[in-house]
């Protein structure tokens with residue numbers, strides 16, 4: 001972005017229909033590292049009379065333009081930094097444009113780029129304009145025929161969307177492969193990949209009996225690491241048929257794994273492109289979490305075929321239409337594949353850390369933003385994950401069958417169209433004959449509501465009255481708030497922990513009363529499953545929290561009760577950091593019981609024994625007491641080890657190992673065992689046990705657990721482990737990313753030496769987002785102690801990385817800067833240091849739009 005070009009944001013309110021439609025396009029790519037030629041032949045139809053044709057285009061070398069076969073002269077059009085404008089055009093015409101681009105120089109990884117000798121595209125959100133001149137907006141739907149010309153000895157696989165229709169050897173020795181995608185699509189779903197791969201082939205028979213060919217492309221030599229992803233794809237395809245009656249629609253489904261990628265994966269029609277991190281896995285190199293993520297992201301991209309591709313977004317403000325809905329779908333898929341409780345816990349952790357933080361900071365926006373400067377900045381936890389919570393609330397309110405009917409109505413009504421969030425809600429309304437006008441506010445209102453719940457029990461009449469109120473605070477740029485429609489799923493527990501009654505109550509006013517009859521004793525009111533993305537405030541006694549944690553039938557509620565307990569304890573500690581922090585006997589007894597007799601769901605047991613992390617706790621304060629939170633956590637852990645040592649040892653032994661297997665049972669067992677280990681590492685003589693754990697491990701989960709435990713306990717043993725690990729895994733970049741991340745989360749100040757050293761490691765590259773995130777993303781997000789040093793050294797380190805990355809890959813730079821934006825939430829010293837770094841960055845010449853938007857909002 002040149003410093004003098006205008007930075008203008010776009011507004012949802014300014015949406016206008018496209019002036020031109022392009023029903024069909026024929027595209028030819030002549031691939032060459034530094035000068036790829038792109039020739040497009042399109043059919044255009046004017047929609048608005050007398051308007052000029054305005055096409056988007058950035059960093060393109062225009063070679064020629066012709067209308068209806070007649071070449072244009074330079075005076076017939078106008079070329080700006082990011083547009084091509086042709087003042088006079090006929091009502092219908094063919095337009096032929098040839099451009100030249102430089103994929104080898106493309107380090108932003110948007111548009112067409114060449115990395116690791118693979119040509120690869122990434123067009124969402126607005127990357128297509130870096131490939132050719134085109135109305136780069138999601139409501140222009142086109143049927144593509146794509147020809148790829150390349151030297152096939154260099155790039156054996158030449159792939160694009162749809163079905164392959166021809167292959168031809170050209171006179172000059174090059175090959176031309178042609179593809180046709182019969183489904184009209186917006187250009188953000190276009191994809192091209194050319195490279196040398198190992199291909200895993202399989203097939204899937206759909207419920208209607210069609211055979212779909214499945215192909216998964218991985219780097220040569222990595223074939224064995226692709227089988228899990230392929231199996232996950234078949235599970236996802238079957239699940240969407242079973243749950244939603246949705247079937248795949250093309251004859252071929254391709255997935256390509258590449259190591260240079262800005263995000264997780266991309267749902268291009270028939271040709272998904274994946275970050276290799278979310279495809280490649282085998283039992284020795286992948287963690288349990290890796291396997292989980294692969295299945296979930298494979299599912300996510302597959303589910304987009306209906307929710308995103310067949311029905312797409314009218315404009316980018318509607319992003320949550322496809323992302324919130326598809327995250328919801330992938331969450332439901334994952335919940336059906338393994339522990340629904342654990343999935344819910346993980347989703348809620350993310351909302352309570354990153355999403356609540358976003359809503360409380362300068363980038364706060366509704367799930368349907370109203371104003372955007374750089375669209376890449378709005379692929380957020382708000383749009384994705386709060387968006388999924390909004391969809392989940394619809395399911396809660398309408399019931400599963402009602403939601404199902406609504407989704408079917410939406411897909412049938414809008415198949416082949418580019419639509420809005422309002423269209424989605426309307427389909428839900430129509431299919432259920434209900435009015436969701438107040439619910440729609442969730443789409444336009446930013447911020448996290450606080451809900452307060454007070455109970456009054458009347459023993460004489462055996463009635464319970466709940467007084468529930470919702471409070472809203474102003475968010476960045478949105479001072480006024482209205483009452484929302486908030487579904488609360490509640491259980492009334494009797495004093496022995498039995499579920500006495502279950503109720504779904506729906507708040508619609510600032511304050512409301514709900515009365516329940518036939519309640520035999522003053523119950524403990526339990527919130528089930530986080531039925532709305534709100535902060536629920538209830539006054540619980542310790543005994544009530546322990547009753548829920550021990551006895552509630554809802555696993556999520558049990559975990560949540562423990563979270564509340566720890567949060568309360570830490571809060572007391574922050575008020576009186578010098579006072580002794582004593583854990584109540586009742587709590588120790590409950591925890592001892594779990595260690596002695598783990599629940600059938602061992603993963604849940606592990607979660608029940610896990611303290612909230614720094615970010616979860618930090619989010620509960622307006623001004624974050626960094627030191628008190630950290631010292632509180634340390635003190636609690638020390639006491640837990642001191643008082644539960646023998647039980648931790650026993651539980652560790654009880655959960656002994658068997659050869660690695662990725663199964664729900666084994667994942668839970670490892671989680672519990674490694675949780676015990678992380679506590680036991682804190683006792684004085686833990687070296688031997690850690691060594692044994694490390695050396696006996698046959699899998700990455702256990703190995704990393706030993707390393708993390710040693711590092712967090714401050715043991716020199718970590719150096720021995722690290723050296724051994726690096727030696728063993730030096731040829732596997734994805735595993736070495738874990739090594740980078742681990743060392744970057746070292747809570748001691750040596751971490752700065754490691755960061756410097758690792759950033760010149762032969763495997764490190766500033767051009768590869770996975771490497772940069774592994775090292776510096778881990779440092780800024782998983783090392784609160786060193787990142788939030790009072791002397792500002794952590795902030796300095798991140799700001800330097802952000803400045804450097806902005807010249808290479810603005811999208812990655814803008815994601816990395818996030819933790820610095822929240823300066824208002826810290827005390828004087830830290831706040832001053834953060835501000836100084838932001839102000840310094842703001843003065844940088846040629847700041848990208850990505851960084852500019854975030855920094856200016858934060859400094860406002």
Ligand code: TRP
Pocket residue numbers: 122124125261262263264265266267300301323379
């Ligand atoms: N649509 C993609 C998904 O949800 C994510 C995505 C958006 C993306 N922009 C991107 C992926 C840029 C890679 C690069 O899965």
Ligand code: ZN
Pocket residue numbers: 300304322323326
């Ligand atoms: Zn998505």
